[in-house]
Amino acid sequence: MEQARDPRREGASWWKSGVIYQVYPRSFQDTDGDGVGDLKGVTRRLDYLQGLGVDAVWLSPFYPSPMADFGYDVADYVDVDPLFGTLADFDALVAAAHERDMRVIIDLVPNHTSDVHPWFAEARASRHNPKRDWYIWRDPGPDGGPPNNWLSEFGGSAWALDEATGQYYYHAFLDRQPDLNWRNPEVAAAIHDVMRFWLARGVDGFRVDVIWHLMKDPHFRDNPPNPDYRAGTNPYFRLLPLHTTDLDEVQDVVAGLRRVVDEFPDRLLIGEIYLPIERLVAYYGGALDGAHLPFNFALLETPWQARAIEHLITRYEAALPKGGWPNWVLGNHDRPRIHKRVGGDQARVAAMLLLTLRGTPTLYYGDEIGMAQVEIPPERVQDPYEKNVPGIGMGRDGVRTPMQWDGSRFAGFSDAEPWLPLAPDFTEVNVAAEMGDPDSMLTLHRRLISLRRHHPALSEGDYAPVAADGDLLMFRRDGAGERILVALNLGGDPLLAAMPGARGRVLLSTFCDREGETVTGDVGLRAHEGLVVRLD
Ligand code: GLC
Numbered sequence: 001m002e003q004a005r006d007p008r009r010e011g012a013s014w015w016k017s018g019v020i021y022q023v024y025p026r027s028f029q030d031t032d033g034d035g036v037g038d039l040k041g042v043t044r045r046l047d048y049l050q051g052l053g054v055d056a057v058w059l060s061p062f063y064p065s066p067m068a069d070f071g072y073d074v075a076d077y078v079d080v081d082p083l084f085g086t087l088a089d090f091d092a093l094v095a096a097a098h099e100r101d102m103r104v105i106i107d108l109v110p111n112h113t114s115d116v117h118p119w120f121a122e123a124r125a126s127r128h129n130p131k132r133d134w135y136i137w138r139d140p141g142p143d144g145g146p147p148n149n150w151l152s153e154f155g156g157s158a159w160a161l162d163e164a165t166g167q168y169y170y171h172a173f174l175d176r177q178p179d180l181n182w183r184n185p186e187v188a189a190a191i192h193d194v195m196r197f198w199l200a201r202g203v204d205g206f207r208v209d210v211i212w213h214l215m216k217d218p219h220f221r222d223n224p225p226n227p228d229y230r231a232g233t234n235p236y237f238r239l240l241p242l243h244t245t246d247l248d249e250v251q252d253v254v255a256g257l258r259r260v261v262d263e264f265p266d267r268l269l270i271g272e273i274y275l276p277i278e279r280l281v282a283y284y285g286g287a288l289d290g291a292h293l294p295f296n297f298a299l300l301e302t303p304w305q306a307r308a309i310e311h312l313i314t315r316y317e318a319a320l321p322k323g324g325w326p327n328w329v330l331g332n333h334d335r336p337r338i339h340k341r342v343g344g345d346q347a348r349v350a351a352m353l354l355l356t357l358r359g360t361p362t363l364y365y366g367d368e369i370g371m372a373q374v375e376i377p378p379e380r381v382q383d384p385y386e387k388n389v390p391g392i393g394m395g396r397d398g399v400r401t402p403m404q405w406d407g408s409r410f411a412g413f414s415d416a417e418p419w420l421p422l423a424p425d426f427t428e429v430n431v432a433a434e435m436g437d438p439d440s441m442l443t444l445h446r447r448l449i450s451l452r453r454h455h456p457a458l459s460e461g462d463y464a465p466v467a468a469d470g471d472l473l474m475f476r477r478d479g480a481g482e483r484i485l486v487a488l489n490l491g492g493d494p495l496l497a498a499m500p501g502a503r504g505r506v507l508l509s510t511f512c513d514r515e516g517e518t519v520t521g522d523v524g525l526r527a528h529e530g531l532v533v534r535l536d
Contacts, residue, residue, distance in 0.1 A: 015268045017459040018055030020362040024333045027402050030414035039085040043093045053449035056103035068176040073114035077194040094202045103204035110191045111210045112177040135178050136170035149222045153236050155388035182214045195260045205268030212273045215250040217243035254290045277319050284324040293327045304342045310468035326359025340373035345528040348510035352530035355448040356486045358463040370441035374401040374423045406432035439512040456480040483535040489525040497523045504533040
């Protein structure tokens with residue numbers, strides 16, 4: 001091993017050099033035998049996460065909720081749902097994470113509340129209620145139907161009629177998730193106070209749910225048809241969401257969130273944004289006063305081909321504002337597992353890519369052991385998205401199945417039947433089986449994360465493209481006096497990667513078996529192999 005240096009201890013922003021790990025609390029670890037994970041479960045597994053080497057844990061929502069959208073329908077922003085535990089459990093989790101030098105990031109869901117949130121109960125009580133304007137209300141259209149053509153991401157009109165008061169309210173997602181009106185300063189003030197509540201409790205940052213949705217057209221103009229819409233795909237995209245998302249004014253709202261985060265030292269603001277790169281980067285803010293990390297989901301959609309990926313990296317690097325720090329995501333609770341997208345053999349190459357690119361990586365729970373996307377039988381479907389828009393692959397249950405800790409009956413996740421089925425291969429693909437195995441997927445992840453930590457060139461160095469040819473993708477990371485070459489074979493045939501004039505030593509192969517090998521001139525890559533090479 002080269003000289004060890006831990007950038008975390010040398011004043012660099014922790015979130016630049018660190019690795020973020022997403023926990024979906026319902027599915028991580030159950031401790032009270034109800035088949036649903038809880039906060040005590042996350043605390044119990046912190047040693048595992050520390051051993052994996054991640055720097056921060058992002059928790060999907062654990063707030064009181066009727067669970068219409070599994071917690072993304074918040075009924076109380078400043079408490080914990082009994083299903084997940086108590087505020088005391090949350091405090092214990094934060095304290096235990098901090099003791100281990102790990103940060104805790106929580107999900108903030110400011111775009112909408114649950115329909116049972118007291119704010120909405122007040123708002124719908126009468127047209128004159130002082131909270132009425134905290135949500136978005138419109139009279140029916142001329143035909144008595146919805147006020148305009150806006151669509152819900154989860155299917156159908158985005159307007160629901162409140163019979164008692166005779167007006168429609170807007171919901172970008174479920175009708176049980178009414179959108180807050182961010183044009184009302186009282187709403188902003190209330191959410192800012194929610195943020196202060198958690199920041200004062202010690203959280204290290206927020207991942208802000210659907211941040212690009214926060215402002216909608218004040219004139220409520222119809223969205224135009226999408227000329228590229230293909231039948232059989234997500235019906236939401238029949239229209240271009242021009243007047244419902246990514247309005248210029250949203251940047252002021254984001255800057256407002258950032259100001260609250262900056263009231264506390266060293267905290268992080270992440271935004272969930274599904275937009276093309278050129279629009280995405282606006283969310284850093286004109287003066288870098290927006291999100292520290294607008295989530296970059298482009299790897300989830302780019303074809304798994306060397307040229308396409310290199311083109312993406314180059315485009316992203318070029319689009320970043322000066323001083324804007326990149327980030328990469330390979331999986332989350334809304335998108336199919338990487339294992340399914342690229343195939344089991346390529347999942348290792350994908351892991352090497354994620355953990356060697358320039359920018360903060362976010363790793364989705366279970367991807368580090370190679371968890372598969374699980375087929376969910378119709379009678380066990382839970383996801384409201386799949387229920388509303390069935391049969392076109394929108395369902396998200398398959399990526400939210402219980403974490404596979406061991407080969408016991410319920411995979412060490414719970415003593416009871418879990419809320420979603422386990423992957424059929426859990427007896428082989430699990431933490432206990434992979435922990436001591438020198439070439440398991442888990443070992444690969446531990447070693448990649450450790451390499452990143454010990455080689456600042458990987459965590460903070462510059463990116464330079466080297467080759468993108470057929471199945472070969474090569475790039476360099478240079479910094480702190482080191483040059484590190486990453487060579488990835490995205491295909492199923494061996495290949496020879498030319499590194500004219502270069503000599504180096506292998507730091508890691510995706511198969512964990514070539515460490516220390518000297519390479520000169522050309523380097524051979526086996527099928528589906530990736531290498532990290534330290535150049536002389
Ligand atoms: C975000 C969440 C997703 C949720 C939606 C509505 O996209 O990641 O899980 O359903 O927002 O809150």
